[in-house]
Amino acid sequence: MDARAPSTGDPADGFTAVRLSESNFALQRPFDESSGARYSFDGTVRKLWVLSSDKATTTAPAWQFEAYGYVPSGTTGVCIMQVFGAxxxxxxxxxxxxxxxxxxxxxxxxxxxxxxxxxRLNVVHDVDASTLTVYIDGEQKLHVQGRGGHSHYFKFGVYGQRQESSRMESRWKDVKILKKD
Structure with a gap:
């Protein structure tokens, strides 16, 4: 399941950036909190956080996700990025x-x-081949089979999982969606 063969070149080579506007970013938050209570954006860095005591929230197909991510010490038991749908x-x-x-x-x-x-996080989702490849700082770190499905989209932020810390945070900048040329 893990093909960690050395990669060559930039994982974004051969892909073209898709133009994104603020309307492409759908903020999900605890239903009892305002959007500003768990999110800030200074024009460059998107900062998102949740608390383990927060009430749950309910929750654009693409080809490649690229962004710069940051996870502060102490954040644990959290999903920071996913390809939703299977x-x-x-x-x-x-x-x-x-x-x-x-x-x-x-x-x-x-x-x-x-x-x-x-x-730098790049996630390449080849829907036809049903494979996903993850790169960190341009180096291939993971190659796995997909899990089926016909509708997928990229999500990033903070989503509590097992054994979560009381405060979970991630920060994101230079978020891009790329499509294969």
Missing amino acids: GEAASTLMLHVYDGALRYYNRQLVEDAIYDRWF
């Missing part, structure tokens, strides 16, 4: 943070020592 499950890919390690769901290690640093 055949038998809710998601095709989830990237969780547990104790400073980025993992494929809560299992396979993708990148260690993810805390307190900006990292």
